[in-house]
Amino acid sequence: MLYFFPKLVACLALCLSWRSAAAALPPAFETIQSLSDISVVELLHLLDTGAVTSRDLVQLYSQRIAEVNDELHAVIEVDPDALAVGDQLDRERAAGRLRGALHGIPVMVKDNYATRFSTMQTGAGSVCLAAGSRPREEATAVTKLREAGAIILGKTNLAEFSGARGRHVPQGWSARGGQTYGAYVRNQTACGSSSGSGVAAGLGLAAATLGTETAGSITCPASFGNVVGIKPTVGLTSRFGVVPITPRQDTVGPLAQSVADAALVLEAIAGRDVERDNYTSAQPWDSPPRYTAALNASALRGRRIGVMWYDGGIGFGMDYWANKKQIRRLFDEALADLRKAGAELVEVPVHNGDGKEGGPLHVPMRNESDYIHPDFKEALARYYDNLVPDEETSGGDSGAGVIRNHTQLLACLRTEPRERGGEYSFEAITTIAEENAILKSAAGAEAWTAYVNVSTATGSLAMDSLRDQNLDGLVMYMDLAIAVASASGLPIVTVPMGGLGGDARVVYASDGDGEDGVLPDLVVGAPGMPQGLSFVGDRWSEMDLVGFAYAYEQVSRRRRTLKPWVAIDSDLEAVRRDRGGEL
Numbered sequence: 095m096l097y098f099f100p101k102l103v104a105c106l107a108l109c110l111s112w113r114s115a116a117a118a119l120p121p122a123f124e125t126i127q128s129l130s131d132i133s134v135v136e137l138l139h140l141l142d143t144g145a146v147t148s149r150d151l152v153q154l155y156s157q158r159i160a161e162v163n164d165e166l167h168a169v170i171e172v173d174p175d176a177l178a179v180g181d182q183l184d185r186e187r188a189a190g191r192l193r194g195a196l197h198g199i200p201v202m203v204k205d206n207y208a209t210r211f212s213t214m215q216t217g218a219g220s221v222c223l224a225a226g227s228r229p230r231e232e233a234t235a236v237t238k239l240r241e242a243g244a245i246i247l248g249k250t251n252l253a254e255f256s257g258a259r260g261r262h263v264p265q266g267w268s269a270r271g272g273q274t275y276g277a278y279v280r281n282q283t284a285c286g287s288s289s290g291s292g293v294a295a296g297l298g299l300a301a302a303t304l305g306t307e308t309a310g311s312i313t314c315p316a317s318f319g320n321v322v323g324i325k326p327t328v329g330l331t332s333r334f335g336v337v338p339i340t341p342r343q344d345t346v347g348p349l350a351q352s353v354a355d356a357a358l359v360l361e362a363i364a365g366r367d368v369e370r371d372n373y374t375s376a377q378p379w380d381s382p383p384r385y386t387a388a389l390n391a392s393a394l395r396g397r398r399i400g401v402m403w404y405d406g407g408i409g410f411g412m413d414y415w416a417n418k419k420q421i422r423r424l425f426d427e428a429l430a431d432l433r434k435a436g437a438e439l440v441e442v443p444v445h446n447g448d449g450k451e452g453g454p455l456h457v458p459m460r461n462e463s464d465y466i467h468p469d470f471k472e473a474l475a476r477y478y479d480n481l482v483p484d485e486e487t488s489g490g491d492s493g494a495g496v497i498r499n500h501t502q503l504l505a506c507l508r509t510e511p512r513e514r515g516g517e518y519s520f521e522a523i524t525t526i527a528e529e530n531a532i533l534k535s536a537a538g539a540e541a542w543t544a545y546v547n548v549s550t551a552t553g554s555l556a557m558d559s560l561r562d563q564n565l566d567g568l569v570m571y572m573d574l575a576i577a578v579a580s581a582s583g584l585p586i587v588t589v590p591m592g593g594l595g596g597d598a599r600v601v602y603a604s605d606g607d608g609e610d611g612v613l614p615d616l617v618v619g620a621p622g623m624p625q626g627l628s629f630v631g632d633r634w635s636e637m638d639l640v641g642f643a644y645a646y647e648q649v650s651r652r653r654r655t656l657k658p659w660v661a662i663d664s665d666l667e668a669v670r671r672d673r674g675g676e677l
């Protein structure tokens with residue numbers, strides 16, 4: 095069955111954008127043989143020339159997922175209708191009709207994106223929320239991907255409820271998908287919450303993926319997944335149909351193997367959606383820029399880039415202190431690459447809350463709960479409104495019942511065995527729904543004051559430097575970028591900068607406090623573990639940041655210096671053999 099009819103205007107605009115991206119990439123498609131290293135534009139060339147079909151790609155990606163998913167748990171489910179969709183898109187391509195810039199390209203989305211037109215469920219990793227939950231409308235970002243011609247191949251695993259499931263729950267764990275592991279070190283953390291999206295993009299389990307970020311959930315998985323992640327300005331991409339945490343900070347964005355691919359996907363999903371996400375009304379243009387036009391290897395030449403380094407470490411996703419020297423060495427190598435690309439680097443001191451350089455970073459991150467907790471409860475209630483009534487659902491396989499309000503959700507989390515984490519016995523009640531938080535209102539003065547305090551204290555670290563020193567952008571290690579940009583809604587583009595060296599210490603998640611519920615074998619630091627460099631700018635500065643990241647990527651070429659520990663056999667070589675010649 096056909097579920098989607100493309101819009102001609104969107105098709106024309108997106109087709110022009112992918113052709114501009116093609117001009118920024120090498121033409122030697124015949125030398126590319128692995129889905130682990132091929133770009134979206136190169137895949138489009140293979141599709142256009144008939145070397146492969148969308149059906150071929152769906153089959154190959156599905157086989158790759160099957161080969162590694164029992165080990166890594168990066169994917170929750172694959173759409174059984176994806177082959178039929180691929181066949182339809184192949185017929186359209188043969189007839190000369192292209193829907194848009196991603197026509198026939200398989201992508202995956204995080205399990206908090208509402209999807210329709212297939213048997214796939216949407217649960218934000220929760221078997222409770224997924225059971226029988228059928229949305230009236232898809233997430234806007236998913237609709238935009240379909241309009242661009244993408245095939246929604248499946249749902250990626252995540253930290254349940256985007257990391258807000260409960261205390262002591264490991265990053266990347268969900269009841270629906272289990273524990274996600276990274277691909278570069280055995281039992282490696284994939285970080286969270288878009289853990290499966292980072293792993294899937296890095297291993298070539300799809301051509302690209304979508305994640306979401308509230309505080310680090312694209313940036314950190316991109317860093318540890320050895321991929322590019324774009325955390326857009328809050329309001330650049332619609333959050334409608336995405337299981338929320340807080341509308342003040344939530345944003346949706348791509349993870350991909352290259353800056354060019356990430357820019358291409360961002361182009362497809364960016365734009366206003368005022369009636370369903372009024373944050374998008376703040377965009378300073380009628381339609382967003384074409385981000386692929388920023389793919390210029392000279393984009394850093396003569397630009398003033400502020401270098402921010404916080405010696406204390408924030409600690410997102412790993413034990414920073416154990417491998418601080420190794421991280422700093424990678425960071426210094428990245429700075430050298432930035433200079434090679436023509437950037438003028440300006441050291442920017444990072445002051446703590448007392449106005450002193452160095453020492454503990456006294457940004458009031460702990461006060462986030464004063465607005466995030468009530469925000470979540472009220473935003474989730476609006477998400478329930480997009481679900482069809484009980485009488486129109488047939489239920490799911492959970493037996494947990496159809497969730498329609500917060501009380502039902504909490505009751506299910508307390509009683510559903512799969513939600514308890516088995517032997518690890520995770521807390522049944524979600525952190526974001528603690529009783530003291532339920533009594534507060536997201537619209538109340540207390541929540542607003544807390545948000546203003548946190549966003550001002552963190553965002554000023556970046557904005558004051560950009561203004562006072564006449565900087566074009568900032569570069570920093572990913573954990574500081576998360577602290578600076580999350581509450582303030584600033585954009586981040588994260589690019590691979592290599593892996594920890596052989597002298598790195600192996601660190602486990604349970605090494606610190608030994609708290610119950612932390613997987614004892616989850617590695618948070620080790621030789622070969624990928625690290626990311628983050629570019630941060632003012633709101634709506636994605637065009638500049640994409641250009642800076644691309645110019646750095648062309649000089650550094652760090653992604654291919656690391657090899658996953660898992661091996662995948664299914665690849666384009668099989669299609670080559672079947673076709674009896676070169677791709």
